Amino acid sequence: MSTLSALAHVQAMESMQAVPLTEFRHRHLSGRPLVIVPLAMAGEAGAPLAAMVGSAKRNGTLLVVAQPRNRDQRFAFAADLGRIVMDYIDSFRQDRRGEGERSRYTEAPQILVPNPGGVKALADLGRMCRFRATSGPYAVPDVVPEFGMWLTFLVDWAEQAGTSMLLPVTEMLTEHWATGQSTLEDQNLASLMAWISPPSSLSVEQAMADAENPDVCPPAGPSTSPEFDNRDLAPAIRRFDTARTLGDPHALAAAEAELRELIAGQIQPTWRMVWQAISLLRSVPEAPRTAKRFEGDCKAFTDYSDYRDSGGLPQRKRDTAIGAARRLGRLERALAEFESDMAFDDRFVLADRRSAGEAFDGTVVKAEPGRTVTTDKNRRVPRPRVTVRTEDPVRLAADTKLISPSLPTGHKATIVSVLSDRDVTQITLEITGGMGRGRVPKQGTVPEPGQRIAYLPDPGWRPAPQFPASDATPWTHSAAGAAGTDPAVPEDAAAEEWGNED
Amino acid sequence: MKKTVDDRLAALRGSAKRLDYNARSLAALENNPRCTLRALLDASGSDKTAIATHVGHPPSFGQSSFAITRGNAFEAMVKDNGCAELLRVLRETLHLTLPEVGYEDLNDVGGDGRSKERHERTEEVLLRAARGEGDGTLFDHPMLRLLIGGHKAYLEPDLVALRIDGRFHIVEIKSFPIIDEQADSTQVRAATTQACAYIIALRDLLGRAGIGEQAVSDTIVLVAPKDFTNRPTGAFVDARKQVAALTRQLSRIERIGDLVDLLPEDLTFDLAPDAEDRPRRPAEELTEALDRVLVTYRPDCLNHCEMAFYCRSRARAEASLDVLGPVVREQFGGIDTTTMVMGLARGELTPSEDQVEMAAALRHAARLRAELEDLGGAA
Numbered sequence: 001m002s003t004l005s006a007l008a009h010v011q012a013m014e015s016m017q018a019v020p021l022t023e024f025r026h027r028h029l030s031g032r033p034l035v036i037v038p039l040a041m042a043g044e045a046g047a048p049l050a051a052m053v054g055s056a057k058r059n060g061t062l063l064v065v066a067q068p069r070n071r072d073q074r075f076a077f078a079a080d081l082g083r084i085v086m087d088y089i090d091s092f093r094q095d096r097r098g099e100g101e102r103s104r105y106t107e108a109p110q111i112l113v114p115n116p117g118g119v120k121a122l123a124d125l126g127r128m129c130r131f132r133a134t135s136g137p138y139a140v141p142d143v144v145p146e147f148g149m150w151l152t153f154l155v156d157w158a159e160q161a162g163t164s165m166l167l168p169v170t171e172m173l174t175e176h177w178a179t180g181q182s183t184l185e186d187q188n189l190a191s192l193m194a195w196i197s198p199p200s201s202l203s204v205e206q207a208m209a210d211a212e213n214p215d216v217c218p219p220a221g222p223s224t225s226p227e228f229d230n231r232d233l234a235p236a237i238r239r240f241d242t243a244r245t246l247g248d249p250h251a252l253a254a255a256e257a258e259l260r261e262l263i264a265g266q267i268q269p270t271w272r273m274v275w276q277a278i279s280l281l282r283s284v285p286e287a288p289r290t291a292k293r294f295e296g297d298c299k300a301f302t303d304y305s306d307y308r309d310s311g312g313l314p315q316r317k318r319d320t321a322i323g324a325a326r327r328l329g330r331l332e333r334a335l336a337e338f339e340s341d342m343a344f345d346d347r348f349v350l351a352d353r354r355s356a357g358e359a360f361d362g363t364v365v366k367a368e369p370g371r372t373v374t375t376d377k378n379r380r381v382p383r384p385r386v387t388v389r390t391e392d393p394v395r396l397a398a399d400t401k402l403i404s405p406s407l408p409t410g411h412k413a414t415i416v417s418v419l420s421d422r423d424v425t426q427i428t429l430e431i432t433g434g435m436g437r438g439r440v441p442k443q444g445t446v447p448e449p450g451q452r453i454a455y456l457p458d459p460g461w462r463p464a465p466q467f468p469a470s471d472a473t474p475w476t477h478s479a480a481g482a483a484g485t486d487p488a489v490p491e492d493a494a495a496e497e498w499g500n501e502d
Numbered sequence: 503m504k505k506t507v508d509d510r511l512a513a514l515r516g517s518a519k520r521l522d523y524n525a526r527s528l529a530a531l532e533n534n535p536r537c538t539l540r541a542l543l544d545a546s547g548s549d550k551t552a553i554a555t556h557v558g559h560p561p562s563f564g565q566s567s568f569a570i571t572r573g574n575a576f577e578a579m580v581k582d583n584g585c586a587e588l589l590r591v592l593r594e595t596l597h598l599t600l601p602e603v604g605y606e607d608l609n610d611v612g613g614d615g616r617s618k619e620r621h622e623r624t625e626e627v628l629l630r631a632a633r634g635e636g637d638g639t640l641f642d643h644p645m646l647r648l649l650i651g652g653h654k655a656y657l658e659p660d661l662v663a664l665r666i667d668g669r670f671h672i673v674e675i676k677s678f679p680i681i682d683e684q685a686d687s688t689q690v691r692a693a694t695t696q697a698c699a700y701i702i703a704l705r706d707l708l709g710r711a712g713i714g715e716q717a718v719s720d721t722i723v724l725v726a727p728k729d730f731t732n733r734p735t736g737a738f739v740d741a742r743k744q745v746a747a748l749t750r751q752l753s754r755i756e757r758i759g760d761l762v763d764l765l766p767e768d769l770t771f772d773l774a775p776d777a778e779d780r781p782r783r784p785a786e787e788l789t790e791a792l793d794r795v796l797v798t799y800r801p802d803c804l805n806h807c808e809m810a811f812y813c814r815s816r817a818r819a820e821a822s823l824d825v826l827g828p829v830v831r832e833q834f835g836g837i838d839t840t841t842m843v844m845g846l847a848r849g850e851l852t853p854s855e856d857q858v859e860m861a862a863a864l865r866h867a868a869r870l871r872a873e874l875e876d877l878g879g880a881a
């Protein structure tokens with residue numbers, strides 16, 4: 001964290017008001033996101049209890065598992081939720097543009113959950129569903145494994161910085177706003193919203209207190225509050241079980257209705273709050289480079305979609321060594337690019353990097369626009385030098401490659417020397433790119449004395465590391481091996497039992 | 503005459519019954535070892551929940567009955583039929599060679615469930631086993647004892663001490679899942695820390711009979727549900743580091759006298775309960791007493807300590823940077839409050855010698871911030 005970001009949190013705490021950390025929203029926000037609020041039963045291994053799902057505030061569908069320990073009911077739930085999510089995903093598998101290799105869908109789905117726990121819940125659900133067999137002793141509906149594979153794909157993709165197909169809204173909010181509370185408390189959606197947009201009649205302090213009171217703000221999941229579990233949910237589930245054992249249809253219907261109502265009371269406040277957060281985020285203008293990054297989402301979506309269409313295998317349980325290394329490389333590159341994109345687009349983020357000494361902004365005090373050098377190939381090329389005077393606490397060393405948001409794209413420079421004297425630093429740069437092809441730099445590509453200019457490190461184009469080609473599907477790490485053996489599917493796929501059988 | 507440390511601790515607790523350490527409170531030591539208030543409340547056996555509640559900051563550590571039921575059911579299943587499932591995991595998953603297995607339930611002392619008797623029985627049986635007598639392999643419900651700050655704390659693990667190749671191993675049965683051979687790291691850590699208390703207590707028990715500490719392994723056997731099933735699987739967890747850490751914390755408790763010496767003579771956390779156990783002490787007075795003791799609040803306390811809401815509200819009232827957590831705090835090494843940060847940032851305070859550099863960075867950040875806001879920031 002930079003001094004500037006830390007200061008923003010201090011300012012927020014002092015003024016009891018959230019402080020913006022960015023000028024723009026750097027995440028793509030779909031015009032039609034699918035919100036899922038998942039709830040799980042405490043103590044069980046990712047046992048779904050309920051979910052509210054829908055792509056508009058007004059038409060959320062509430063799905064409830066009356067007895068989460070019952071295997072059949074869990075799968076009925078997975079199938080119901082799966083159908084809704086797959087319908088949503090399929091609605092983006094319509095318009096394709098481009099030919100052959102470059103053909104891809106023009107839009108991509110976006111699933112929003114309340115908090116990081118929501119992503120974890122979907123990851124568990126994906127793991128539970130993707131290996132299920134659709135025939136044999138423990139057969140599940142076709143949609144279940146399909147849904148499981150898609151969830152796993154979305155969860156994996158979400159690990160990559162700057163992507164937008166699956167996001168917790170708490171993360172989108174904290175990227176843009178600093179609060180006067182800790183990261184831990186920021187993961188509570190209600191606490192976070194208390195700082196950013198408290199209910200109109202309440203102060204931030206009151207809203208924060210309410211946010212931690214489960215009777216006023218039920219937790220945003222996936223766990224429900226223990227008080228609710230013990231006081232309301234456990235007796236209601238017991239009544240449901242009794243009615244089922246007795247085979248009494250009226251009592252069963254009544255018990256189910258009661259459960260639904262109880263759970264609706266817990267889930268609806270979060271549902272509304274997620275949509276409120278979405279409309280807040282919409283009011284923040286989208287950063288220019290976000291659209292470009294979104295194309296990466298569309299490409300990944302298209303590729304996975306085609307992979308599924310060709311009957312691809314479910315993602316394996318654990319990465320292979322090659323898969324893991326490839327993935328790590330991809331994540332690192334994406335993070336560096338995302339950070340640089342943000343700084344390029346957003347003067348708040350640039351200021352943040354400046355505060356951390358990773359970027360600088362200053363005035364050109366000296367320029368040698370006509371300087372040239374002779375290359376190895378005996379060609380004379382322009383290599384102008386300029387000296388920039390800055391008061392930023394620069395921590396960059398000589399030979400660092402730089403890019404600049406203040407000059408036409410393609411501009412590149414390398415640090416020749418850094419001279420610091422108290423609060424002032426003089427940085428001499430050699431301009432190496434973005435000047436056109438001629439011997440004389442094109443107009444406007446070399447900064448002039450007196451000009452204000454900012455630089456930050458070039459994340460650079462790094463070649464993707466080479467790995468053996470056997471594992472050619474980077475997003476799944478599935479060894480769709482030619483031999484036809486399939487280590488990704490466990491032998492006990494169909495028989496793997498669930499929870500306590502009733 | 504100067505009062506003894508024990509007298510002082512008793513006076514801190516006041517008239518309430520002494521609460522002893524248990525595996526959970528010992529485990530919590532690891533989370534905030536430097537906190538004076540916590541050390542005093544625990545060492546004096548004060549009821550933290552009651553105290554926090556009385557000063558208007560009740561803790562919220564409710565446990566869902568679903569989690570409890572699930573935990574109990576899983577444990578019972580693993581231990582059923584003389585630990586049949588447990589043995590299967592030990593043999594099949596962990597590839598341990600267990601020839602003949604003798605199972606002994608130490609809970610069973612002829613209907614006498616008192617801690618002392620049960621402990622004596624545990625002691626007797628485990629010592630015999632350690633000396634290679636008897637054919638016990640699995641010992642269920644041992645009652646262990648630790649001397650902490652001169653007080654006996656009985657620890658009653660829901661676990662089994664397993665004896666293989668002449669060494670005891672602690673087996674922890676937990677109901678969080680191990681999915682694709684990976685379990686949630688926070689939960690594993692919590693389970694390990696608890697098991698450490700048992701390792702130390704077991705070593706202590708054997709040590710009193712002159713048996714060296716290598717007789718108890720510091721590798722724990724974790725048994726938990728596999729994937730999404732009810733079937734158990736197992737894993738070895740290396741607890742060396744945590745055993746060392748907990749040993750260090752415990753030795754600190756032995757030196758609690760140093761902390762007590764720094765306290766005002768008349769300080770007490772007494773709730774002065776009436777016959778119905780309702781506190782009669784005015785809440786403001788109790789708050790004042792708490793306020794006189796140093797705390798080292800951090801947001802993580804919210805997950806571990808009963809006093810967390812009190813400490814947070816105190817940190818907020820003091821405008822302490824502790825409220826924001828270590829990530830922000832680290833940026834301002836040596837500065838404690840938001841007032842100080844803002845004062846330096848605005849150039850209204852003169853930095854001390856070791857704050858000069860920080861103050862310059864802050865003024866720079868404040869200048870950047872002002873520039874951004876001048877140009878009309880977002881939202």
Ligand code: SF4
Pocket residue numbers: 534537538539540797798799800803804807808809810811813
């Ligand atoms: S909550 Fe307070 S008493 Fe408890 S450990 Fe944290 S600072 Fe210490």
